[in-house]
Amino acid sequence: MQQTKGNLLGLLTILSWSCLALFTVYSGKIPPFELLTISFCVASLIGLIMLKKQKRVFKELFKIPLQAYFIGVIGLFGYHFFYFLAIKNAPAVEANLINYLWPLLIVIFSSFLPNERLKWFHILGTLLALSGAFLLVLKDGSLQFDMKYILGYSFALIAALLWSSYSVISKTLTHIPTFAVTGFCIVTAFFSAIAHLIFEQIYIPTFFEFFAAIMLGLGPVGGAFYLWDFALKNADIKLLGSLAYLAPLLSTLILVLVGISKMTITITIACILIVLGSLISSKQYLKLFKNLFFKS
Template sequence: MTRARATAIGFVAVLLWALLALFTVGSAPTPPLLLNTLSFGIGGLVGVVWALVTGSGRALRAVPLPVYLYGTLGLFAYHLLYFSALRLAPPAKAGLIAYLWPLLIVLFSGLLPSEKLRAGHILGALCGFAGAAMIIAGRGDAGAGGHLAGYLLALVAALTWASYSVLSRLVGTAPTASVALFCLGTSALSLPLHLIFEETVLPDTVIGWASIAGLGLGPVGLAFYVWDIGCKRGDIQLLGTSSYAAPLLSTLALVAAGAATPDLTLLWAALLVTGGALIAARASFSVG
């Protein structure tokens, strides 16, 4: 597989993740740990099918246990933080903050062997961060609305996913099919914690159940398998910068579905994040 093809496959995950916020909102009032349990259970089954179709199941036996622990904890932590953030703060705004992870991937990837940061990457990253800062500093929003906790959780989620994505290059020998066990492990880890810390609340509408199924099949299912291929075999800086397209798509999806109200803060934040993508992506295509 060529690097360009692997990068294109990885970008499919960005398109699927653009629906993550919408499906998360649609799954309410399901609490975060229970949502982890259900959606990753479905995502794990998607991975089992992936392994059967690709014939990669046998290779799973050779994967070291620390790799499985690393992958499981990464998926578990990020999505618990993300689901919690969107329950505690306006989904579109919290989602944009969580989408600082592409910015952080670009910066963190500069620490990897054979990778190089350019001025355009840093400028684009600053634009994206400025958009997120507008949300946190929005007049009266975080304080009066009690949304600061949700915004902070979204920021920690961004740090978590960026670290997971970049460090996955260091465990590149693990087959993509291993993500199936990461998902099943996340589901298994979430269930007992849900029973201890949360009240079981399931959707009472078709939309609610469809949203959970959509999460498991797409944003927390197929997306991980194609993203894993992109991070390990593709251009990780280009993937990180092109991922800035997802915040705008995610915001548009929420607004179109009536799950978010457009305002000037949201508009400018989305434009800054997307503008950062254009600047950083151009730097990725330039000659070093």
């Protein structure tokens, strides 16, 4: 029952991440680290409200082990920091393709966890979904890895490694309560503000841009991290890794629906590959669903 709840919340997290591109586009000219600062401040507020609803006090965040803080901040801040550096130091298409290795890495790394077994349908499903993500990232552009962008490529790979490692390690931290993410978000907001002051100029956003930043904090770059933490600790992590490729797919489809992007044959093929890969990775759960609802 707990695993089913974790799987559902993991899927809800992935659905939330599908709004990332939309709200990022609407955030307009807000610099990346300033956008992160706003979003993680909202995420921190969500955590503080959650603490109050659970009748906990702020000082309980100081009781969370430093090791957990290190892992959490490296995951949340480290991932975004290196991802933005990758985008600044390499073409976006190639950087995004390397970054989208993280769901595959989650599936691979999870095989090293106790009582976790990697089966053929996990690997096949994830590779099919990765192929679909490749097409989405590529779109109608060209893919050409140039060694002069090796630093940017390295940053993208580091970002993928950090997020996948954070996700898999979180699976083992079942003794760390989900409200600890509040502390991770507070520290991440602080570091994001410092990075903003070092790398960017202060920008005063319009009302609409600020609203988009708030929505990012409520969803894909904030509230989703609390759901992801619970999902990682309770769900089938290999399934989550495979389903994660639904995020770029749904993100693209949302952009198509609002008129920012156009539907193409490439996107259609990518849809088929990602959905097929997700279904194959969910093989054992589809069987349970069939047995539950279609018993003879």
